[in-house]
Amino acid sequence: MKQLRKINAVKNSQPTLEGAGVRLRRAFAHNEAKLLDPFLLLDDFRGDNPESYIAGFPWHPHRGIETVTYMIEGKIKHEDSLGNGGIIGLGDVQWMTAGSGIIHSEMPQPSSTGRMGGFQLWVNLPAKSKMMAPRYQEIKEEEIPKLHFPNNIEIKLIAGNLNGTKGPVKDIVVEPTYLDVTIPPEISFTLDTNKGFTCLAYAIDGEGYFDEQSVKQIKDTQLVTFDDGEYIYAKAGKNGFRFLFISGMPLKEPIAWAGPIVMNSQAELQLAFEEYRQGTFLKHK
Ligand code: MN
Numbered sequence: 704m705k706q707l708r709k710i711n712a713v714k715n716s717q718p719t720l721e722g723a724g725v726r727l728r729r730a731f732a733h734n735e736a737k738l739l740d741p742f743l744l745l746d747d748f749r750g751d752n753p754e755s756y757i758a759g760f761p762w763h764p765h766r767g768i769e770t771v772t773y774m775i776e777g778k779i780k781h782e783d784s785l786g787n788g789g790i791i792g793l794g795d796v797q798w799m800t801a802g803s804g805i806i807h808s809e810m811p812q813p814s815s816t817g818r819m820g821g822f823q824l825w826v827n828l829p830a831k832s833k834m835m836a837p838r839y840q841e842i843k844e845e846e847i848p849k850l851h852f853p854n855n856i857e858i859k860l861i862a863g864n865l866n867g868t869k870g871p872v873k874d875i876v877v878e879p880t881y882l883d884v885t886i887p888p889e890i891s892f893t894l895d896t897n898k899g900f901t902c903l904a905y906a907i908d909g910e911g912y913f914d915e916q917s918v919k920q921i922k923d924t925q926l927v928t929f930d931d932g933e934y935i936y937a938k939a940g941k942n943g944f945r946f947l948f949i950s951g952m953p954l955k956e957p958i959a960w961a962g963p964i965v966m967n968s969q970a971e972l973q974l975a976f977e978e979y980r981q982g983t984f985l986k987h988k
Contacts, residue, residue: 708934712927713926716728723761725760730746733960738928740827740955741877741901743960744823745926749820760809767801768825768828774791776821777793779811780810791841797841800835800837803986805837828876829876836987842872854890862879878951878952884946886939886945890938890939891937896933904937905946906944909939909942910939
């Protein structure tokens with residue numbers, strides 16, 4: 704018999720001020736980084752008032768990580784030190800490998816209703832890839848497979864493999880799965896997971912359950928972490944349930960983290976900040 708992944712913990716995302724004054728909700732960060740290895744951080748920056756987000760995230764560096772931005776309302780304008788620039792539009796995903804370093808700005812643009820929103824996940828890079836050349840995987844909404852399952856369950860497959868379909872994100876060391884799952888009211892389903900991989904879910908609409916007895920109700924903006932096992936169970940409540948499901952292979956390496964830079968040792972971290980001050984931070988131009 705296959706082993707169900709039990710809920711390990713349920714956590715409310717925390718209001719946080721980031722960038723030049725963006726009010727967002729932080730689902731997890733430093734305190735959970737070891738438990739959620741290879742994932743470092745998840746920010747939920749959905750907002751309905753431009754004043755709460757328009758200041759954006761002006762020029763800042765990253766090294767040693769990947770940042771994954773998924774927009775579900777409005778858009779983000781980005782520019783970087785390599786001369787890249789563009790718009791992450793509605794439904795699009797930008798999977799950015801900072802590697803040895805980039806300096807970029809990420810500026811939210813309101814939709815016509817004033818709403819803007821999406822999610823940014825930080826994925827750690829293994830020691831051997833921390834200083835790799837930076838790269839982008841820019842995925843447009845229409846390139847993301849929308850898989851339909853019985854009972855009108857819909858899954859957007861951003862990364863990973865599901866029922867023989869491969870998501871558009873390629874060649875990431877931690878073999879990530881990143882799904883946007885929508886389940887109609889009162890419907891349940893199960894999803895196979897790799898044993899030994901880290902799995903988490905972040906609720907983004909409605910309410911539902913990840914326990915087969917439907918005891919622990921999970922609501923919008925709550926994070927769920929799971930024990931090890933071979934599948935997860937999910938069931939929607941009366942209003943339906945939408946959540947992000949994210950899974951990846953743990954790196955099991957030391958984490959040295961300060962602000963936007965994540966390395967393996969304090970010495971590497973100090974060097975990164977020293978290079979940033981000296982203007983020698985960028986290794987690949
Ligand atoms: Mn950034």
